[in-house]
Amino acid sequence: MMRKLIAIMLVALVPMWSAVGGTALAQPQPQKRGASGETLIRNATILTVTRGTLQNADLLIRDGKIAAVGSNLKANDANARVIDAAGKFVMPGIVDAHSHSMSDAVNEGTLSVTSMVRIHDILNPAAVNLYRALAGGTTTLNILHGSANTIGGQNAVVKIKYGRPLEEFIFPGALPGIKFALGENVKRATQFNIPGLQQPRRYPATRMGQEEVLRDSFTRARDYKRSWDEHRAGTARGERNRIPPKRDLQLEPLVEILEGRRLVHAHCYRADEIVMLLNLADEFGFKIKTLQHVLEGYKVAPEIARHGAGASLFADNWAYKIEAYDAIPHAAAILVRAGVVVSINSDSDERARRLNIDAAKMMKYGGLTEEEAMRLITINPAIQLGVQDRVGSLEVGKDADLAIWTGHPFSTYSRVETTFIDGDIFFDRQQDLARREELRREREELEKAEANRPPGEGGQPPGAPRGRRPAHTHDDINFDEEGDNR
Amino acid sequence: MKGKKQKAKSKGEQLKSATVFFFFACVCLCGGLSSGVLAQQDSSQRGPAFLSGTPGTFVIRNARIVTVSGVDIENGSVVIKDGRIEQVGARVKTPSGAREINARGLSVYPGxxxxxxxxxxxxxxxxxxxxxxxxxxxxxxxxxxxxxxxxxxxxxxxxxxxxxxxxxxxxxxxxxxxxxxxxxxxxxxxxxxxxxxxxxxxxxxxxxxxxxxxxxxxxxxxxxxxxxxxxxxxxxxxxxxxxxxxxxxxxxxxxxxxxxxxxxxxxxxxxxxxxxxxxxxxxxxxxxxxxxxxxxxxxxxxxxxxxxxxxxxxxxxxxxxxxxxxxxxxxxxxxxxxxxxxxxxxxxxxxxxxxxxxxxxxxxxxxxxxxxxxxxxxxxxxxxxxxxxxxxxxxxxxxxxxxxxxxxxxxxxxxxxGSIEVGKLANLVVTDGDLLDARTNIRHLFINGRQVPLVSRHTELYEQFKSRK
CATH class of the missing domain: 3.20.20.140 (Metal-dependent hydrolases)
Structure with a gap:
């Protein structure tokens, strides 16, 4: 029942769904795999990413996993779903290492250190943009807090199991992470001014303060860790009646960082702040897992490589604010050649639908090979999220998260036919097309409802057309009209 | 850095005063100016061609010509003279003094x-x-x-x-x-x-x-x-x-x-x-x-x-x-x-x-x-x-x-x-692939019949940093 409810998108908008029976689905429900749990995709060009490209090859899915990749494969079960993909391409589901999809909120902007708040608590599995991302071949998202705070909060890595309950979205086994941020957004340099809504200045207001906030936080976290370590050691020695230290939910995630159990995803722009963060992390003995956006990272590629941080970039966004004025689309190529694990992210519900084209551009800007470019949206972001053993390439034993494309995914002329997660279909174009007439009729019915009639035809005058509260599709504290990324 | 700033200021006449002020404000506020910001003003890599292109007579040879208004010419030439497209076709007469561009394997599109x-x-x-x-x-x-x-x-x-x-x-x-x-x-x-x-x-x-x-x-x-x-x-x-x-x-x-x-x-x-x-x-x-x-x-x-x-x-x-x-x-x-x-x-x-x-x-x-x-x-x-x-x-x-x-x-x-036809402005793009494909590289560029260097703020910053060790 729950599953059905969240699949009915109109329910979110109009309380009239029961009047039309509640049977028409606004978006297709995920198809369950055949009873056998087997799907055989035949005669495709298979972009494995890690094992080269196979022409005219087959891929067998069994029980949600990739069971075999090769030629002339056979399903065990005669009732297996068989897809003839002649002329089509199969690639791994795209992994987006920076997203704010399905988030009901993005910044707990009252304090600058909000390591205690969790994205997991405010996820909306019925956000329709998830479906649109699936239609672009994207299957895994790293949902992060925004960039208003030096330390923003705890992330969630999800598979886009649109139509399923939230619990099924959460990527099993993904290492927990946390959002850091530096630069203009934390300074609140571009805060919007609405009469009556003036935001007071908040510490830190400069890059100096940002360094100090991090230093202070990790100094406290180190002391906190020591007090727990001493307590546990004492208890282990058999000392009775020890009083445990007071728990601190703000510092606990930072201790996890110090112990290497939580991945740091740090929003940053300028070369100087990038180096500052890497040095500070080195000093406190922890690692930055990914530098996010990292627009000037190409200027300090050797320093990033030495620390071992990954880099998750926009393909070609630039100049939207001052700290983005030195961004260049060749950054990914420079960082790849310096030995950094690089991914291309969307930070946007819109761009999450076409990361394939953003990756393709990297062959032009800086001359990456096709395989290097493909890695930027598959295995590399998977590595950055600690899920590389599960997704990011087409290898036997990995999760069957993949998409069938009408042509090479790097061609602008290609589109997705079918998207699988754990072997189940979560997007299918033919199914989508087939349901449109049904949807149109449902909308028509809803428009006839009394509450939706124009004035003079029986209803109260409704409010003027308005958007819903805009989704937090970007991580900037400045809500610009574009509504995407940065 | 300091010398560079001076130099940049001396070229200030090229910039709108608002832009100059903005950069100045940036120096004051940020307490430092990243070298990339300077790159916009530092035109040492940019000759006059960057500003207005190189005028002249050009012939692009051996190219696939996507005329847009008519059929594609599989192996043809385009002659550019006095800012305009003077000739298009499988065979053209080369004007004297024309600079030749061998575009074998490349395609010519209108900009x-x-x-x-x-x-x-x-x-x-x-x-x-x-x-x-x-x-x-x-x-x-x-x-x-x-x-x-x-x-x-x-x-x-x-x-x-x-x-x-x-x-x-x-x-x-x-x-x-x-x-x-x-x-x-x-x-x-x-x-x-x-x-x-x-x-x-x-x-x-x-x-x-x-x-x-x-x-x-x-x-x-x-x-x-x-x-x-x-x-x-x-x-x-x-x-x-x-x-x-x-x-x-x-x-x-x-x-x-x-x-x-x-x-x-x-x-x-x-x-x-x-x-x-x-x-x-x-x-x-x-x-x-x-x-x-x-x-x-x-x-x-x-x-x-x-x-x-x-x-x-x-x-x-x-x-x-x-x-x-x-x-x-x-x-x-x-x-x-x-x-x-x-x-x-x-x-x-x-x-x-x-x-x-x-x-x-x-x-x-x-x-x-x-x-x-x-x-x-x-x-x-x-x-x-x-x-x-x-x-x-x-x-x-x-x-x-x-x-x-x-x-x-x-x-x-x-x-x-809008198309490659005789008499139109020579706004032409020479590519190594389909113009609408994200993987395609632009190899030559003409605007108003002038050859334009393939240089931008982005290529300059790329050149500046690509080999830093």
Whole structure:
């Protein structure tokens, strides 16, 4: 029942769904795999990413996993779903290492250190943009807090199991992470001014303060860790009646960082702040897992490589604010050649639908090979999220998260036919097309409802057309009209 | 660094004073200036060719020539002379002194044209207001001309052209009548050198039924909390349309009285009104009026308004254009789609409703073009907007026309631009692949018949940092 409810998108908008029976689905429900749990995709060009490209090859899915990749494969079960993909391409589901999809909120902007708040608590599995991302071949998202705070909060890595309950979205086994941020957004340099809504200045207001906030936080976290370590050691020695230290939910995630159990995803722009963060992390003995956006990272590629941080970039966004004025689309190529694990992210519900084209551009800007470019949206972001053993390439034993494309995914002329997660279909174009007439009729019915009639035809005058509260599709504290990324 | 700053300042005359101030402010505020920011001013890598191209006579040989207006020539040549395309064909006569470009394995396309940009009017939209010249104060600004706001030395211009976009319409944005757009080549040291048509179109934000405030984003959301009911909103919209109508009628009357005074010296000449004078070519249908309109009701209203006022309308936006296809076809109103890659407008809209908008307009026989949308930083992505339309039903040849010949026709500039034909401006792009493919490299670029170096702020920063150890 729950599953059905969240699949009915109109329910979110109009309380009239029961009047039309509640049977028409606004978006297709995920198809369950055949009873056998087997799907055989035949005669495709298979972009494995890690094992080269196979022409005219087959891929067998069994029980949600990739069971075999090769030629002339056979399903065990005669009732297996068989897809003839002649002329089509199969690639791994795209992994987006920076997203704010399905988030009901993005910044707990009252304090600058909000390591205690969790994205997991405010996820909306019925956000329709998830479906649109699936239609672009994207299957895994790293949902992060925004960039208003030096330390923003705890992330969630999800598979886009649109139509399923939230619990099924959460990527099993993904290492927990946390959002850091530096630069203009934390300074609140571009805060919007609405009469009556003036935001007071908040510490830190400069890059100096940002360094100090991090230093202070990790100094406290180190002391906190020591007090727990001493307590546990004492208890282990058999000392009775020890009083445990007071728990601190703000510092606990930072201790996890110090112990290497939580991945740091740090929003940053300028070369100087990038180096500052890497040095500070080195000093406190922890690692930055990914530098996010990292627009000037190409200027300090050797320093990033030495620390071992990954880099998750926009393909070609630039100049939207001052700290983005030195961004260049060749950054990914420079960082790849310096030995950094690089991914291309969307930070946007819109761009999450076409990361394939953003990756393709990297062959032009800086001359990456096709395989290097493909890695930027598959295995590399998977590595950055600690899920590389599960997704990011087409290898036997990995999760069957993949998409069938009408042509090479790097061609602008290609589109997705079918998207699988754990072997189940979560997007299918033919199914989508087939349901449109049904949807149109449902909308028509809803428009006839009394509450939706124009004035003079029986209803109260409704409010003027308005958007819903805009989704937090970007991580900037400045809500610009574009509504995407940065 | 210090010496570099001095040098940069000495070249300050190349920059608008606002830009100089902005960089100065940046030094003060940030306490340091990244070397990349300097790169825009440091023109040591940029000869005069970066500014105005290299003039001359050129012959591009052994290329596949995608003429767009006619059939492709599989192995042909293009001769460029005096800024124009002098010859095109399988065989050409090489003029004496022509510089030869061997383009074996390469393709020649006409430069792409984007009719929805704020090119040159904005450098950095957020946090650098001094670089923003998009919107004038007030509702009615027919005499605000983009031509006077365009910064020819904006870094966006070279970044855009080296991706194959050679021409844009740069449009003002604010109020009801935003001003006049400029149609420009993306090459030149002054706006006059760039201009194809300095005052190319009047730009109108067609009044729409909205909650208080209008606009989009979070600000609009906040203001919408006190939304009026729909009756009030309709009244408000009608009042704005009436204001628009009155101004255009005044301009008609002004034009008639000026003409009457010119014909007959006994008729008193009216006082000059530069605002109404600016509108005269538009109310007479001599020049196009761009109506920004996205929703079906607004598109229909704009088309009917244009018919009533006898204006040459262009719809810019066109989210719901496919719903008004019959009317657009009947009234022969072209549409510039500038949201192919936007998210669908409604939660229950099909995921591809905007991807396939162009295909639907094409099938309905409506004149259309594909454009980006305002932000100069993303104009270089124009080919991928067209490519996405082609992935969703638009024939590939139509997708190419939608960013070359069709926008030229819509701007009434198809005698100069949009295809490879003798006599047209030599705005040409030589590529190693399909123009609309994201993997394709641009190998040579000509604008106004001048060879343009493939250099931009981005290639310069790349060269500067790519080998740092």
């Amino acid at each position: 792409m044209i984007d009719l929805s940009t704020a090119m040159g009017l904005v450098e950095i939209p957020q946090g650098a207001n001094a670089t923003v010249d998009t919107s004038e104060v007030g509702e009615m600004n027919p005499n605000a001309r983009a031509f006077y706001g365009i910064n020819p030395h904006s870094a966006h211009i070279a970044v855009t052209r080296v991706n194959g976009v050679t021409n844009v319409l740069s449009l003002p944005q604010g109020g009801l009548i935003s001003g006049q757009a400029a149609f420009i080549n993306l090459l030149g040291a002054t706006p006059a050198e760039m201009a194809v048509t300095p005052a190319a179109a009047l730009v109108v934000n067609f009044p729409r039924v909205v909650a208080a405030g209008g606009g989009g984003g979070f600000l609009a959301f906040l203001l919408q909390q006190q939304a009026p009911n729909i009756t009030e909103a309709i009244t408000q919209r009608d009042r704005q349309v009436e204001g628009l109508r009155k101004m255009l009628r005044d301009a008609e009357a002004y034009g008639r009285s000026i003409d009457a005074a010119a014909r007959d010296t006994s008729v008193p000449r009216p006082d000059q009104d530069i605002v109404l004078a600016a509108l005269v070519p538009y109310v007479r249908g001599e020049q196009p009026v761009v109506f920004r309109a996205d929703r079906e009701a607004d598109i229909r209203a704009a088309v009917r308004f244009a018919e009533e006022m006898k204006l040459r309308a262009i719809i810019l936006g066109g989210t719901d254009a496919w719903k008004a296809a019959q009317l657009l076809k009947e009234k022969n109103v072209p549409v510039v789609l500038n949201n192919t890659l936007d998210l669908p407008p409604n939660e229950d809209a099909p995921y591809d409703v905007l991807y396939e908008n162009a295909a639907k307009l094409s099938q309905a026989g409506i004149r259309f073009a594909i454009a980006t949308n305002d932000d100069p930083a993303h104009v270089r992505d124009l080919p991928y907007h067209a490519g996405m339309s082609a992935a969703f039903g638009l024939p590939r040849a139509e997708a190419l026309k939608a960013v070359t010949l069709y926008p030229a026709q819509i701007m009434n500039a198809a005698d100069k631009l």
